[in-house]
Structures are given as C-alpha cells and as structure tokens.
Amino acid sequence: MAELDADQVPPLTQNLLSHYEDVTVTALLLLQQHSFVDRLDRLGRSVWPCTVRRAIDYIHAHLDAPVTLAELVAVTGVPGRTLLKHFKDHHGVSPIRYWRNQRLGQVRKNPLLARDGETVTDVATTWGFNHLGRFALEYTRRFGESPSQTRRRRNSRL
Numbered sequence: 001m002a003e004l005d006a007d008q009v010p011p012l013t014q015n016l017l018s019h020y021e022d023v024t025v026t027a028l029l030l031l032q033q034h035s036f037v038d039r040l041d042r043l044g045r046s047v048w049p050c051t052v053r054r055a056i057d058y059i060h061a062h063l064d065a066p067v068t069l070a071e072l073v074a075v076t077g078v079p080g081r082t083l084l085k086h087f088k089d090h091h092g093v094s095p096i097r098y099w100r101n102q103r104l105g106q107v108r109k110n111p112l113l114a115r116d117g118e119t120v121t122d123v124a125t126t127w128g129f130n131h132l133g134r135f136a137l138e139y140t141r142r143f144g145e146s147p148s149q150t151r152r153r154r155n156s157r158l
Contacts, residue, residue: 049086051076059099063106064128067099103127104142108150120147 058075059067072095073080087095110123121132124147129135140146145153 049090051078051083052086052090055083055087055095056098059095059102063099063103064126066128067096069096100138101142103129104139107139107147108143120151123147 054076055072058072069080069083072083076083078086084094087093087098091098093101107123107127107129110127124132124135136146143150
C-alpha cells in the first residue's frame, strides 16, 4: 500500500487497479470471518473422481463379503495405483482400509452387540472378521474401547 501511495510509482493502469482490487477482495473473503465462509469453503473442495464414487458404491454393496483391490480395479476401470492415489487423496486411506473401517462401523452399530444371546464373536464373524484377535485389535484402535467394553456399556444402558 505504501508503494502504491508513493509519488515515485508510475500512474497505475485501469487493469492493474482492477487486479489489485480483486486480490484485496479475495484476500478479505478468504481470511476474515463472515457469513459466507461455509459457501466459500465448499467451493475449495475438490470433486471426487467418478472412480472413487464407483469404488465406494461397490464397497457399500459388498460390506458383508471380502473385497479385493482387483475387484475394485475391475469395477472402476482404472489401474490399481491410480485408484489407490485417488482414494488416498479423497479419504486419506486405501480402498481396502476404507472397506475395513466401514465393516468395523457396522459391527459397532449392530444392535446384536447389546443382546445377551449374541456374542461379540457372532457379530464379528457375521461381518466377515474371521481372525478375532486382529478384529479386536483393529476395533480397539478405531474406537478406543474393546468390543466387549462396547457391549457392557450398551447393556448397562438397557
């Protein structure tokens, strides 16, 4: 601002003034709190590639069955490395990790986990977790409590 106000700067052209005004308004819109921050934030988000959407749709349709990267490659029609990159860019994890996280979420939401007649093992195997030690470890890492703690907590609320 000081340089623009100084007398030694050559007269500004209309284009330069217009550009300076655009930069100033943009900076104010992006850096100051106002009622349109949410709308501007939405504009800055990148759009999911259709490959990610197809992979997610396939994963959700097959949560109860094993899903492989080869299947997702066939469904999406892109090379595995491209699919992995798109998925990591948009979800921060690989498609298989996403699939596991979704299945863990289904186990946690499962109402059978609160029933006395059903065991944690029954619910875990229903969702395709056959290695129970690994399942319990992943569940605990993801939710901060073991599956049996979730069950006890739910039973105490009933």
